[in-house]
Amino acid sequence: MEPVIKTQKLTKIFNQKTIAVNDLYLTVPQDSIYGFLGPNGAGKTTTIKLTLGLIRPSAGSVCVFGTPVGMDSSEVRRRIGYLPTQPTFPDKMTPITYLDFIGKVFGIPKEVRIPRITELIRSVDLLSLSSSEIKMFSTGEITRVALAACLINDPELLILDEPTLGLDPIGRASTVKLITELGSRKGKTVFVSSHILADIERFCTHIGIINSGKLIFDGTIAEIKKLIRTNTVELQIEGEPESFLEKLGSVPHITNVESFKHVIKIGIDDPGNYAQTLLAIFKALTEEKLELISFSSGSENLEEAFLNLLEEEKSHGFLRAISQKA
Amino acid sequence: MGFLEQFHRKLRIQHHLERNVFLVLFSHEVRSGFKNPLQKTWIVVILFFGLLFTSGSRNLEAVSSLLVLFIFFGSVVALIVSSSSISGEIGGIADSLLSKSVRRWEYLLSKFLSQIVVVVTVYFLVVVLSVGILWNFKFLPDDLKYENLFFVIMLVGLVLLFFSSCGVMFSSIFSRTVLSFLSGIVVWFLLVFLFLSTGWEFIYSPVEIIGHFLQILEDSWDIEYWKIVLFYVGSPFLFFIISLVCFYQRDL
Numbered sequence: 001m002e003p004v005i006k007t008q009k010l011t012k013i014f015n016q017k018t019i020a021v022n023d024l025y026l027t028v029p030q031d032s033i034y035g036f037l038g039p040n041g042a043g044k045t046t047t048i049k050l051t052l053g054l055i056r057p058s059a060g061s062v063c064v065f066g067t068p069v070g071m072d073s074s075e076v077r078r079r080i081g082y083l084p085t086q087p088t089f090p091d092k093m094t095p096i097t098y099l100d101f102i103g104k105v106f107g108i109p110k111e112v113r114i115p116r117i118t119e120l121i122r123s124v125d126l127l128s129l130s131s132s133e134i135k136m137f138s139t140g141e142i143t144r145v146a147l148a149a150c151l152i153n154d155p156e157l158l159i160l161d162e163p164t165l166g167l168d169p170i171g172r173a174s175t176v177k178l179i180t181e182l183g184s185r186k187g188k189t190v191f192v193s194s195h196i197l198a199d200i201e202r203f204c205t206h207i208g209i210i211n212s213g214k215l216i217f218d219g220t221i222a223e224i225k226k227l228i229r230t231n232t233v234e235l236q237i238e239g240e241p242e243s244f245l246e247k248l249g250s251v252p253h254i255t256n257v258e259s260f261k262h263v264i265k266i267g268i269d270d271p272g273n274y275a276q277t278l279l280a281i282f283k284a285l286t287e288e289k290l291e292l293i294s295f296s297s298g299s300e301n302l303e304e305a306f307l308n309l310l311e312e313e314k315s316h317g318f319l320r321a322i323s324q325k326a
Numbered sequence: 327m328g329f330l331e332q333f334h335r336k337l338r339i340q341h342h343l344e345r346n347v348f349l350v351l352f353s354h355e356v357r358s359g360f361k362n363p364l365q366k367t368w369i370v371v372i373l374f375f376g377l378l379f380t381s382g383s384r385n386l387e388a389v390s391s392l393l394v395l396f397i398f399f400g401s402v403v404a405l406i407v408s409s410s411s412i413s414g415e416i417g418g419i420a421d422s423l424l425s426k427s428v429r430r431w432e433y434l435l436s437k438f439l440s441q442i443v444v445v446v447t448v449y450f451l452v453v454v455l456s457v458g459i460l461w462n463f464k465f466l467p468d469d470l471k472y473e474n475l476f477f478v479i480m481l482v483g484l485v486l487l488f489f490s491s492c493g494v495m496f497s498s499i500f501s502r503t504v505l506s507f508l509s510g511i512v513v514w515f516l517l518v519f520l521f522l523s524t525g526w527e528f529i530y531s532p533v534e535i536i537g538h539f540l541q542i543l544e545d546s547w548d549i550e551y552w553k554i555v556l557f558y559v560g561s562p563f564l565f566f567i568i569s570l571v572c573f574y575q576r577d578l
Contacts, residue, residue, distance in 0.1 A: 050424045055577035071574060074427040082425040088418035090354070092361060101354060105426050125554040
């Protein structure tokens with residue numbers, strides 16, 4: 001299956017001074033929810049703008065739906081919905097007039113446009129505000145209008161640049177829900193950039209990590225978790241843990257046990273013994289009649305993976321560059 | 327053709343108009359142009375002065391004063407409004423539109439034409455209203471050659487068209503509205519003070535058009551008019567081409 005977005009050697013240097021994107025090879029598979037992660041200033045928005053043809057690459061190319069993207073690739077953009085980080089709207093427009101205007105820009109006939117506007121306004125929960133001026137809206141409401149606008153052309157590819165930025169927990173949850181719902185529809189690919197790892201972890205199937213304009217990881221969520229698997233499990237228990245800790249000492253394959261208050265960290269020698277050792281740990285826990293409050297496998301923390309990769313990139317980036325040249 | 331058929335045909339026209347990206351942008355820009363607070367204030371001010379001059383002078387002097395007002399203030403208003411037309415939208419509405427199925431030339435052309443249409447519409451409405459009142463109350467001289475009067479009015483209209491398109495051009499070149507406005511003002515000063523020139527170029531100054539108002543009406547100003555017309559008609563085309571070249575090089 002042809003990837004929806006494919007970049008090759010993509011490079012952008014601003015004013016011959018700042019390297020925003022550096023030799024980027026990105027592949028976004030069809031029907032995926034691709035999370036594009038990176039710290040601030042890593043080159044996420046620049047990559048998105050290059051993908052949309054809003055800025056010209058200094059070198060390399062971007063293909064969307066198999067077609068090279070340029071400044072006038074309106075036919076490609078017709079199939080894309082784009083939500084910018086901070087959406088802006090023309091003055092004195094209401095959600096209805098704005099969506100109608102954007103619908104006309106996409107050349108959607110009236111008989112399709114009007115029902116779609118109504119449906120979108122309902123789905124982003126803006127019915128009560130549909131006749132109010134957008135200028136007066138809160139950040140969350142503005143994001144919802146912009147989200148409706150980028151869905152008006154029923155796009156096959158949805159590009160969302162930091163969609164949850166500045167939203168309160170309720171707004172964030174509803175946006176995440178909407179993205180998950182959209183991504184689950186057949187024929188839809190969602191490309192979402194963010195630095196909020198919890199969101200990415202919640203709805204993405206694939207992930208790309210960019211740092212200083214360079215892609216340092218590209219794969220599935222499972223792949224990144226495998227990459228950082230620490231063979232450590234963490235238990236939080238209720239009750240006195242002394243005898244449980246003693247029992248753990250006799251369980252084979254456990255390398256070390258650390259206990260702090262009610263949190264116990266257990267190291268396992270090899271990934272192959274993971275399941276077998278876990279069974280023994282839980283058996284000991286049941287025998288001691290302790291209550292398990294929480295359990296984490298040590299490979300669940302995407303934030304840790306992200307930071308590890310960034311750190312690794314910092315220390316090995318130079319060596320990698322030298323070896324690539326050689 | 328029956329009423330229903332006519333109605334249906336009209337609907338099809340509407341249908342096509344709504345599906346043409348350039349026309350959609352153009353009509354949106356024209357509507358926004360008239361909603362601009364500065365433009366609204368200018369319309370009120372110029373209508374006030376138009377009626378004041380017309381009821382005060384009750385002769386051709388009223389038209390002449392109105393043209394002076396448009397040359398010196400109308401052109402600056404046109405510059406202010408058009409200077410922010412693109413630079414004020416970069417990183418915001420421009421990005422939003424150009425990330426959709428809008429081509430850069432469509433966006434640019436809609437900006438040029440809408441700015442020109444708004445400025446020129448206000449101008450012609452006020453001037454024609456003033457001339458109409460004077461003609462209605464027979465305040466205009468009997469021997470007045472109306473074709474010459476409308477020729478002067480058209481020349482001043484071309485001056486406004488020039489400054490309006492000049493503002494849009496600078497707006498597409500510079501990222502900051504202040505810079506595009508200042509560049510426009512420099513051109514305004516150069517052109518206005520061109521009348522001080524002793525060479526052939528003085529005829530291109532708008533001040534010359536006003537200064538020879540009566541001579542143009544009497545056909546006694548001995549110059550080649552086609553040069554002025556070509557200058558003011560050709561320049562907006564040139565501005566558009568420069569804009570196009572610059573805008574296609576530009577990162578949003």
